Amino acid sequence: MRVDVVSIFPDYLAALDLSLVGKARRTGLLDLRVHDLRGWATDRHRTVDDTPFGGGAGMVMRPDVWGRALDDVLPAGGAGHLVVPTPSGEVFTQRHAERLALEAHVVIACGRYEGIDARVAERARAAGHRVSELSIGDYVLNGGEVAALVMIEAFGRLLPGVVGNPHSLVEESHGAAGLLEYPVYTKPPAWEGLEVPEVLLSGHHARIERWRRDRALERTAARRPDMVAALDVAALDKADLAVLAGLGWQVSDGRLRPAEEPVAE
Ligand code: JCH
Numbered sequence: 001m002r003v004d005v006v007s008i009f010p011d012y013l014a015a016l017d018l019s020l021v022g023k024a025r026r027t028g029l030l031d032l033r034v035h036d037l038r039g040w041a042t043d044r045h046r047t048v049d050d051t052p053f054g055g056g057a058g059m060v061m062r063p064d065v066w067g068r069a070l071d072d073v074l075p076a077g078g079a080g081h082l083v084v085p086t087p088s089g090e091v092f093t094q095r096h097a098e099r100l101a102l103e104a105h106v107v108i109a110c111g112r113y114e115g116i117d118a119r120v121a122e123r124a125r126a127a128g129h130r131v132s133e134l135s136i137g138d139y140v141l142n143g144g145e146v147a148a149l150v151m152i153e154a155f156g157r158l159l160p161g162v163v164g165n166p167h168s169l170v171e172e173s174h175g176a177a178g179l180l181e182y183p184v185y186t187k188p189p190a191w192e193g194l195e196v197p198e199v200l201l202s203g204h205h206a207r208i209e210r211w212r213r214d215r216a217l218e219r220t221a222a223r224r225p226d227m228v229a230a231l232d233v234a235a236l237d238k239a240d241l242a243v244l245a246g247l248g249w250q251v252s253d254g255r256l257r258p259a260e261e262p263v264a265e
Helices: 010-017 019-026 063-073 094-100 119-126 145-156 205-223 225-229 238-246
Strands: 002-007 031-036 081-091 105-109 130-135 249-252 255-258
Touching: 002 010, 002 063, 002 145, 010 019, 010 031, 010 145, 019 031, 019 145, 031 063, 063 105, 063 119, 081 094, 081 119, 081 145, 094 130, 094 145, 105 145, 119 130, 130 145, 205 225, 205 238, 225 255, 238 249
Parallel strands: 002 031, 002 105, 081 105, 081 130
Antiparallel strands: 249 255
């Protein structure tokens, strides 16, 4: 897979030399290149921004500079996928990561200031590229670089051969099960008076599976009620439904719904 990142702070992306993504680059699974946007500026000061039309605070990144950059890094014939991190995008999820991992060529345009002139995404779409304007969550960053790091790590580990054991990819949170991960423990079995749950030391595989499933259901109900509401009821067994009932969730009209909260007098 080929990935190009364009930024006025290319050094921000230095972390991509490390860990799993760094290894994927060295082994040739990932051809990742980072570019300095100022290389496409034309004036003495290498200006990339200007004041916003319509007024308002801050500066906006110029479309002409970005246009020259993308003409050089997007593949010919509208065959690219342009990702633009932005606080106004759809929220990036594991589904986006899975789709991006299937692409031959992704270009990530990291903005700064108040963002990039909207005509840049518009023109890339008109040229036939896929364009995804994506937020990594509901908080405000100073630019797209950290979001690009997050996305590259999320899709990079899904490339065939990047994570050693592909089994560990399917068992994780936000995979098919739609539940958060159960808590995990390792040695020593007793640490500072805290014990590993006995069932995990029992060697009883079926009981361990049930215990993990119960903890996953509990955690998901406590932390992510939106994920409980989205569960496929047909994929749940009687024990799952009993645990969820104990947590205040009931099936009605084929969907899980929270039991009514008592109305205050
Ligand atoms: C970005 C900015 C507009 C701040 C400039 C480019 C992504 N999830 C997520 N949060 N923040 C970002 C992000 C991505 C790219 C850029 N900024 C700063 C831009 C704003 O409007 C309120 C605020 C932030």
